[in-house]
Amino acid sequence: MKRQLSDRYEPESVESKWIQKWEDTNAFSPNTNAKESFSIVIPPPNVTGNLHIGHALNHTIQDIIIRIERKKGKNVVWIPGMDHAGIATQVVVERELAKEGKKRTDFSREDFIKKVWEWKAHSGGMIAKQQRLLGESVDWSKQRFTFDEGLSKAVILVFKKLYEEGLIYRGERIINWCPVTKTAISDIEVEYKEKQGKLYHVRYPKASALKAGKQIKDLVPEDYIVVATTRPETMFGDVAVCAHPNDARYTSLRNQMVVLPIVNKEIPVLFDGFVDQEFGSGLVKITPAHDLNDFEAGQRLGLTPVNVMNLDGTLNANAGKYSGMDRFEVRKKVVEELELLGYIEKIETHVHSVGHNQRGGAVIEPLLSTQWFVKIAPLAKPAIDAVRNGKVQFQPKMWEKTYFEWMENIKDWCISRQLWWGHRIPAYYAPDGSFVVAESQSEAIELFKKMGKEISESEIKQDEDVLDTWFSSGLWPFSVFGWPESSEALSKYYPTSVLVTGFDIIFFWVARMMMSGLKFMGEVPFRKVLIHGLVRDKDGKKFSKSLGNVIDPLDMMSKYGTDSFRFFLAAVLPEGKDILFDESRLDGYRSFCNKIWNSSRFIFMNLPEDFQIRELDLKKLEETDLWILHEFDKTLANYEKAFSEYHFFEMANLIYDFIWGSFCDWYLELSKARIYGNVTPESQENARQVLVSILVKSLGLLHPFMPFLTEEIHSLLSDEFISLTDFPKAYGVSSENPSVKRMLILQEIVTKVRNMRAELGVKPEKKCQIILKVSDSDLQLMIERELKSILQLAKAETISFDSSYVALNTDSVGAFSIGEIVLPLAGIFDFEKEKQRLEKEQKQIQLEMEKLESKINNPAFVEKAKPEVVEKEREKYNTWKEKLESIKRALEKIET
Template identity: 65%
Template sequence: MKKQISDRYEPTSVEPKWISRWEERKSFLPDSNASPSFTISLPPPNVTGSLHIGHALNHTVQDIITRIERKKGKATLWIPGMDHAGIATQMVVERELAKEGKKRSDFTREEFERKIWEWKEHSGGMIQNQQRLLGESVDWSRQRFTMDEGLSKAVVKVFRSLYDEGLIYRGERIINWCPKTLTAISDLEVEYRETKGKLYHLRYPIVGKPGEYAIVATTRPETLFGDVAIAAHPDDERYKKFQGAQAILPLTDRTIPILFDSFVDKEFGSGLVKITPAHDANDFEAGQRLGLKPLLVMNPDATLNEHAGKYAGLGRFVARKKIVEDLEAAGLIEKIEDHVHSVGHNSRGGEIIEPYLSLQWFCKMTSLAELAMEAVRSGETEFVPKLWEKTFFEWMNNIRDWCVSRQLWWGHRIPAYHCKNCGHTEVSESSVSACPRCGSEKVEQDPDVLDTWFSSQLWPFSTLGWPEKTPDFEKFYPTQVLVTGFDIIFFWVARMIMMGKKFTGKSPFAKVIIHGLVRDKEGKKFSKSVGNVVDPLDMMTKYGTDSFRFFLAATLPEARDVLFDESRLDGYRSFCNKIWNSSRFILMNLDEEFRKEDPETLNASDLEPMDQWILHKFDETLSKYEKAYSKFLFFEMASEIYEFVWGDFCDWYIELVKPRIYGKLGPRSREIAQQVLSDVLVRALGLLHPFMPFLTEEIYEAFGDGEFLTRTPFPKSYNVSAENEGVIKTNILQEAVKQIRVQRTENGVPLDKKCKAVLKSGNPLVAASVKDFEVSILQLARLESIQVEENYSAEKTDSVGAFRFGEVILPLAGMIDFEKEKARLEKDLQKAKQEEEKLSSKLENPNFLAKANPDVVEKEKEKLRLLKEKTDSIRKAMEKLS
């Protein structure tokens, strides 16, 4: 047995060692002999990405689950991989080319794709090395990439199947268009920002009625050339006079009809709306219903086209300014108001998104959404917390067709082939060189690629070899758990359920664990522009990875965001040091010939009360830990093991057992203490390991059996009852000492003064406990003496406090200066009252309540509650002294 560890814990030397050893020993491969299987598919980070604080939280939670299930004896597989990230990756490579004075158009499509693969080989995948630094126990031998051959095969098969069923089609619809990257983008990639703008109320002259106008408000005057009608609500009495009328489109000689339709909100604005089907999603649907032909007035780069007359060629914002000037000059503006509204931006480049009519590929979602909803309704897939199911159903019930095509060169190319001769389109899983309808060889593959989310929706089963019935697919699908943030329930989670049900007949996961976002300590979202971004690697370097991981888990409340407060990391670093130092103490005090035994094999009569107590406290912790895990309450799990290790084991048991360890109570007592200390430590390390893999693995190695902690079984219970006499006696000791310490503090008894204590109780176990633990009680509570009396009559100057087994009484006469202590308490009371008043005022301020994050408000309320408890405690202490 290696019995020594260094005198201090150094994460920078320990962590790299275990990253290498785990991989060398293939520690994270599923055990082929184990059953049942347990699978998690890691949400694939972008190939362009690096580890951010959200990844750190998400991956830590998954690793905790994976390490627990592996220790529970299951064939546990955590599948890693990366997403090809179409737009992001293409942008990165184009930026690299720009440094050389080159652009994409200087290359053929095939040449550009090779450039991206070269970049991916040399620079992509940085995040995977960072995942290793975080200690993620994924099976690296099974890592996948969404552009792998096998995954690409699955993508083409799914596209072809959906197309053959009529669920994928090509048509003109409104999409999110980025004029900078010149591609459609997904809803997820649109970031809506509150923007200060203008609301322009335009006058549309009524044909044949000089001086009469239809007043229509718009935030985008540059789109007016695409107006094809004005609409009012059928019940709006103000505009019935316009029945059958035409209006003149400002700055043109074109006329448009005034129509009536119930989609118009007559209470909004003037009650009249302009219909611009080619540049607004709602207008497009209205135009379809009313039989109006869309008119596109912008080029792909957001310059106005020939339909804009003299404004053609101008950028949309330059054109807006010029158009407004000309409208004012023509007397066609009723008024202009300041207006704050939500404007969509490309989350990757910041460009303002244009709602744009475009010929794209779409997927019909209604029937697929029903498959997903049925999986959740039936309980096949469950959201944790369950409240997210409501959000899921709201999105599914209002789902729209999905634009799956992107105008990029990087990604899965759409497997559709267009014949230039007869116009036929053939969708095929293999390359098409001749038109199957007319035989012409003038066939070209569709230039577009699929939305990145199209391939990632297949992730849980494509990574396991589907569409082939591979051994991995048969053994590890469906997966058991998905861990993700709430922000992609619709864009990814729902689609994975749809595709899993559609193509395998099974939902891809049994549970979806939804966690909040990580925000700064004020509740603000992390943002480079705000300057509050935290780099996880910096935190891991500064405090150690285990401290960082434990912090993330311990501060992850159910269904709420994590508020990142760096100051708390120092406390968890101290926790790591506490574990290390306590383990070192135990190892240093094991005999050379020591061989660890299971305490359950020891004679019960050999176990002293404190031994029985710590075994029971471990059982109690294990039970609470498992109960919290069954609900995926990671903060409760962290809290339970933290309290046990730091409090029960280190601060109480180790202190109580030291006289035995030092041989003061004989060799057999020392031997039993060694066995209990070492075994409880190892079992506690087993519970800590999922949270703190590096520290625990390093300590466990010191016991020298050659096995890695990550592969050892999950800790088991000692089965020591709370009714055990030794447990009760030690509880009495602990509660009495705690109460004495509280009374000493409340009454200002200096630490260097030993006082007397009386336990007033008729419970015979109280006397038995004091007899067994008298030396420990005197030492831990800094007492001169302690006695047990059933009928003790307290003096006026005595301090009296209740504990579960009676009363604890401290005679204070001669111990403190009463007047001096009253003065100190008065000063403390005034200070506490001032803080309480200040905090109350803050919480009564409607501006603070309106702007602050709910978590921050709750935090302030908790501070106020604790302050009130403090002032009450001070008042009670003053009353005693009076």
């Protein structure tokens, strides 16, 4: 068999070839004969567009795990899919319609939904294509969509069951309202940003003072109270003023009334423990329809809410002359009127936290609204217990604290959304306003009959709202396997083995799945939750279109190759921390791909056509052979330990160091003398067999990170996909093996010689003499056998053994573990010229250090500069200091 690789690695052609082959052969369908199952469900990306770099990281991590577990012989399934993403998708489609001068309301609900399905076909296809380009080893026959018929059936059934148990209810509560998308959103979809605004201190006259005939301009402090607010536009909804019961300043206000400015309505002064005595004046206005704390206080105090806001963010008729105006415009106008009338005590600059919709950035309006809610506390408790008792483990463990903090303070979940795209709430209304929850209209009619109501199909109306997307995706770990129907897949693959996700959706998704899985399956949805960080730019900033720093994974894959990109993502991934994206690192990993390709090409070029891989006989192998087998065993053991802890960066760096260093730079170089030299046929054959064996096993460890390159190289050695071959096994060569020990010493000697040459600046073309002062005869024999290769590796002309040699002043001396190395420098090193060069460099460095020293010791610089700038300057100083010490050592050697 002729094995031949092209003279250069071209990722694009290799990648497209294997994407097609894997899919054509259903390479990644589960191995149902395996005893142990292993499953992962991909966090379904939104159907709204392209995969971003966060998806690339998340999917790469999962694929590494899946490929390793598959190679370990498990019945592996990795479920791909997409989320219908209610709000995001509807916004995108409405934006597309706007380009045509149309809006959603120009269509019937049914026709608009058809438009969304058209978009899904386009966008969903793009996402699946990108997943293929990334090399994801999923079983595409099992692809799911949260709007699939089976998954939709599961959503409706869950809603009905929770409603029947009293865990879903319809009620009037404060929700987060987005006036731009005109829908409710959940608490965890609100992003709070620190904003500099104003704190308005407004005078509320005492009713008794006005009744006594006093005018506003004549009021003295005893005649009014001061209320501080950041949102004066909501004052039309004020129904009371409130103080803390223990605030002695306001005891005299009990049972008094004050007058609401502009509105001129009397409202009571009340007392409740939620008031912060330190905020503003210690008095707050109660606006139950526009603030959660006010709403809850209003319920305790028996107050009737007054809503002043329309759904588009304008004020309604309760705002009087300001009706129809935008809320922020009203704020300006109301403040102007309050100032004009003399109601403003003072206005202060005030930094406070303002809620924004994560999708689009609109400022959220707390609004009293009738919505559907999940009574969440009874569902949260088992999910908390499951993590506390270790049934589910977070990795890193620190994220458990975040999970507990949110779950233990969880509030009822608003699940209704005022959209057309989504799972429509299965509530059906009779003309009199009563309703039933049913899985279909026909079932609803039957339920009304049981209530004694004859309702026709034309009279019954289904709820217009849809469910929050997270409600359906919370069922993902079991709905994708066919639940509520029982199935073999469900019994084999649930609970799933591990969930891989970013910390930013612990609340959105992880917690939802925990609650749903325990409620409806009676078991946790996964055993481990592996949390990874976010990908940021090299300065630590989030990727953002507005900052212009967004990275398209497809661009990186096209430029550097997918394998380089995947390897980069894993190799720079610290446990639980963010990745800083530095494109220059990708170039280094592209070089690594080329190194593997060229080394493999060298091996194949030196295999006879009749070469057959055979099992290695350790007893017949030479020192260097046994050493490389031991090095592989050591790498494999550390790799497996790192994998057990999901330390992907360790795994990547272990295999990188082994392939580039031990295998290519050492063993392959040492083996050339046996392949090309005058050695026995057995020695030559053993060298070839070891080269191929190590190559195959190294590819096996590298494959999860670099699937395309490894599959291509492996295909020249086997008809079986490397994806489906067994995980590599150790050779069983002990570190105590004398041959291994001798090779390690030899390696130490060569490395020491290289370092001595580098420190002295001996040019590579200058061949040196090496004198070894060592008494180990076996080591001497080994060096003599490998002499040609060692001379090449050490850039040496000769190696001699002389324990009695006395070093001259012109010699360089260095120690190693069992002896001493002497390099005679006469003839290859110009001492005077090197001394002048080093002294010149020493002066330049001292000047640089003096400049930096005056800078970092200057209090003004340290106080005014950003901490990271100060730290960078200190790092520069330390680098120069280390360089200076190195030069001093070199000068000492020359001068002695």
